[in-house]
Amino acid sequence: MTNRNTDPTEHPRKAAEAVRAFNHATLPALNGRPGIEYTGTAYHAIGAFTTLAHRLPQSFHQIAMALAELHKDGHLTADHGTPTEHAAVTCAALREAEQHASALAKALERAHSTCSPLGYGGPLDDTDDDL
Template sequence: MSTRNTDPTRHPSKAADAVRAFNHATLPTRTEPAIAYPGTIYSAIGSFASLAHRLPQAFDQIAGSLTDVHKAGHLTADHGTPTQHTTTAVAALRDAERLALALTDALERAHNASGPLGYCGPIDDTDDDL
């Protein structure tokens, strides 16, 4: 058992809530884009790239912890065997690691490509997207 005082699952839960809030804040309207300025888009992509970059380590640590708990004989299963479920979960987490690396690469390419872009349209001084 962990001797840590905080539940580590609160952190990815907060990250998921933050992405949800971003999605709600950036819903487009019928007349204008959700994010009007390229600098804001660039920053958002960079932040998502940073998030994606950190995911492989998180998935590796979860897989390692699950493996350790299984090897210690501390798992049971409602159906099947703990080994079956552990093997499947760890394999899926390894897949997630690889996909997160690919996501990171794609976001870094998008970030680099959006960096040189500037805005030349009208400026709305009441817009939050500054």
């Protein structure tokens, strides 16, 4: 159910910002050390991205359904062309995005599964109290 006090687009914007923050946090260090030093970190990150990918198809489907309903009710206009044309192309692209997101989720499931047996055998960083 939509909270009418919250713009629903706030959530994907926060997700995009979280991915950007992950990318920054995992950049290799200037000394050449990788931004992800332990296999457990990689495993957990892949798992989190897998969960994200699994949730994307529903999001894309719900957007397409909303546009279809708005079109059916005659609530769409278009700056050029026809609302029917733009709605149809948008919905087709969203169906394609659903398929790609499902394929992404499957690929990430494989990556997560095959990363599972990997362990770290290098030196431990003594300054990390979380180990």
